[in-house]
Amino acid sequence: MTNNDIVNGFDDEKDESLKIKLQKVNEVEGCLVLYLTGYIDTYNSNYFQKRVAKAIESGFIRLVFQCGGLNYVSSTGIGSFTAFLKSVKPRGGDLVLLEIQPKVYEVFQLLGFSQFFNIKDNLDDSINFFRSGTAAESVSLFPKIFACPICSKKLKALKPGRFRCSECKTILAIDNAGQVFLG
Known part of the structure; x- marks a missing residue:
């Protein structure tokens, strides 16, 4: 299944510095895993925002960003994640960041953003987070x-x-x- 099969027109634009592979999570409505490889900086963050906005507009409001292949995120990139959060929260959605590299996590921490995001260690935990509703309902x-x-x-x-x-x-x-x- 290609990205375009999941989100119509998703791959109409590409950027070599940031590769995004989509995977639909069938057991949770509106849930999408985005496998990120490369980096997010000032130059490609607009590309990143447009791709993810396309997914959100297609009804995916529960987003899991698989960040294991992401080796750098600038403050502009972190701003993108914040914008996604603001976009999905009013629609009853949320986002989870998965397998963040220590040096990328450090940027989130330095900018004081680590407490705003749900950060999980594996895909099962991320899916269970959405399955159980909100973090407040969980143990x-x-x-x-x-x-x-x-x-x-x-x-x-x-x-x-x-x-x-x-x-x-x-x-x-x-x-x-x-x-x-x-x-």
């Missing part, structure tokens, strides 16, 4: 088990707040959404 995030971003020691946070890694003594913070930060 509480705490206690949360995670790996220290510095030494990889498994840690457990009982509630949001600041604490120190028991292994490397790095000061960490965890927010209400379960995102872990340095400091």
Whole structure:
């Protein structure tokens, strides 16, 4: 199945710096996985926005961006994700970012956007997120088990707040959404 079979006219325009492959999720209405490969910067973000807007206009309001092949996202690119979120939320949709590379995630964190996005580790979790409705309806995030971003020691946070890694003594913070930060 080609992208054009899923979203009419999706591949009418292409950009070598950013490849997008679409996959429809049949078990969740209006759900689409977008496999991103390459990078998103000031020069190709308009292309990226137009392609995704086409998908949204076609009725896909539950978007999963598979970011494993995305090796760079500028602040303009992050602005694109924010625009998609603003576009799908009023229609009852949402978006999930999947397998974000650490250096790309860092940009989201530095700009303070990591808490606005649903970030998942695998496709099943992403689909289940949409299947269960909203994040508020799903099970509480705490206690949360995670790996220290510095030494990889498994840690457990009982509630949001600041604490120190028991292994490397790095000061960490965890927010209400379960995102872990340095400091």
